[in-house]
Amino acid sequence: MYQYHCLNPIAEVGLKNFNGNYAKTDKIEDADAVLVRSAVMHDMDLPEKLCVIGRAGAGVNNIPLGKCSEQGIAVFNTPGANANGVKELVIAGLLLASRDIVGGIHWVQSERQNEEIEKLAEKQKKQFAGGEIKGKKLGIIGLGAIGILVANAAVALGMEVYGYDPFISVEAAWKLSRDVHHTTDVNEIYRECDYITIHVPLMDSTKGMIGADAIALMKPSVVVLNFARGPLVDQKAIVEALKTNRIHKYVTDFPTTDLANLKNAIVIPHLGASTKESEDNCAVMAVKEIQDYLENGNIHNSVNYPNCDMGVCKDAMRVTIIHRNIPNMLTKFTAAFGDLGINIEKLTNVTRGEYGYVMIDLGNVADEEEIEKIRAIEGVLRVRTMK
Ligand SMILES: NC(=O)C1=CN([C@@H]2O[C@H](COP(=O)(O)OP(=O)(O)OC[C@H]3O[C@@H](n4cnc5c(N)ncnc54)[C@H](O)[C@@H]3O)[C@@H](O)[C@H]2O)C=CC1
Numbered sequence: 001m002y003q004y005h006c007l008n009p010i011a012e013v014g015l016k017n018f019n020g021n022y023a024k025t026d027k028i029e030d031a032d033a034v035l036v037r038s039a040v041m042h043d044m045d046l047p048e049k050l051c052v053i054g055r056a057g058a059g060v061n062n063i064p065l066g067k068c069s070e071q072g073i074a075v076f077n078t079p080g081a082n083a084n085g086v087k088e089l090v091i092a093g094l095l096l097a098s099r100d101i102v103g104g105i106h107w108v109q110s111e112r113q114n115e116e117i118e119k120l121a122e123k124q125k126k127q128f129a130g131g132e133i134k135g136k137k138l139g140i141i142g143l144g145a146i147g148i149l150v151a152n153a154a155v156a157l158g159m160e161v162y163g164y165d166p167f168i169s170v171e172a173a174w175k176l177s178r179d180v181h182h183t184t185d186v187n188e189i190y191r192e193c194d195y196i197t198i199h200v201p202l203m204d205s206t207k208g209m210i211g212a213d214a215i216a217l218m219k220p221s222v223v224v225l226n227f228a229r230g231p232l233v234d235q236k237a238i239v240e241a242l243k244t245n246r247i248h249k250y251v252t253d254f255p256t257t258d259l260a261n262l263k264n265a266i267v268i269p270h271l272g273a274s275t276k277e278s279e280d281n282c283a284v285m286a287v288k289e290i291q292d293y294l295e296n297g298n299i300h301n302s303v304n305y306p307n308c309d310m311g312v313c314k315d316a317m318r319v320t321i322i323h324r325n326i327p328n329m330l331t332k333f334t335a336a337f338g339d340l341g342i343n344i345e346k347l348t349n350v351t352r353g354e355y356g357y358v359m360i361d362l363g364n365v366a367d368e369e370e371i372e373k374i375r376a377i378e379g380v381l382r383v384r385t386m387k
């Protein structure tokens, strides 16, 4: 029986996919698997028993990936599962920034007792007028699951779209509308675009990537949108730019007190993925990944270990080994099973950066004492057995 613990509410439609081998636990110490959305795990002790974390979402900056890797804990996310939810809110953000819809709604609320509101509205509405997004230039930084959907939707709305992503995958490039102007110079986006939206993960290399230098290149009429992560945009620089009207508006899904107090910031409480559809998609995908990993050892969409799939074990036993990516590991594993007189029927070894993953299907069942011999090999981080 496997136990799972939820650090955030996870959609029931996903959890109900756990088969009869799974039970929910309130105690993380007892969990084989943890499901998480935005809960910050950096200061948490990760129990020894824990072997998998499923992030029901895209961003993994709330998870201590280095610590997990060292403890032999596989971390999965759910690529693309909430991308449409975010795309729709980004389109809403473009529209909210181009017309003063929020100001108009506040005005109606402030006049809601006024019997003359109908007539008054016609007189007052000019203060909330704006522009259209059709024909305007939209720059997109990061053309992954979300960036692509935003790009294609904006093209369909008649925008002139510029895209920048030095690491774009071939699969992503295939999905991108050919009307998107591909740029290899992010400064072209900063200089040329009327709207700039960022869709990259938060990492050391992307933190503060929209800073004072980038803002200095932008048009004063620019609208910057950030539905990815707050710290991608340097907070001091953006607040200063908004206070001095150096840029027109900032639309963000990541509130701070400073931003919430500025009239030209449109601040939303991290609602990008808060749709039933996105929450359901993420939960279903995360549960599927966790089950396949716990029961078969297969790795799909891990953010810290290599992908690996040997299907379902048809031999006597499957052993999976997470190890350091150093010379001679495979030789040691095969020699150890050979010394034990256990035949290897199938074997896959894959590596990613500092870590390697081996899946071995055995012709005979190895007992706990024999498996301990594999665990004792230097460089081994975690050994699991399953049928
Ligand atoms: N507001 C919300 O509720 C949500 C926010 N997010 C955030 O959006 C981010 C992106 O999500 P997805 O599109 O699903 O991820 P993704 O992994 O599909 O795409 C990210 C893209 O950014 C690109 N990239 C990385 N570094 C770059 C750089 N320096 N310059 C330009 N491009 C770069 C990658 O090549 C990749 O194509 C997530 O990491 C997460 O932080 C994701 C989902 C919901």
Ligand SMILES: O=C(O)CCC(=O)C(=O)O
Binding pocket: 037, 038, 056, 057, 058, 059, 060, 082, 270, 272, 273, 274
């Ligand atoms: O689960 C959520 O609401 C957060 C979604 C998100 O930010 C992500 O998937 O990266």
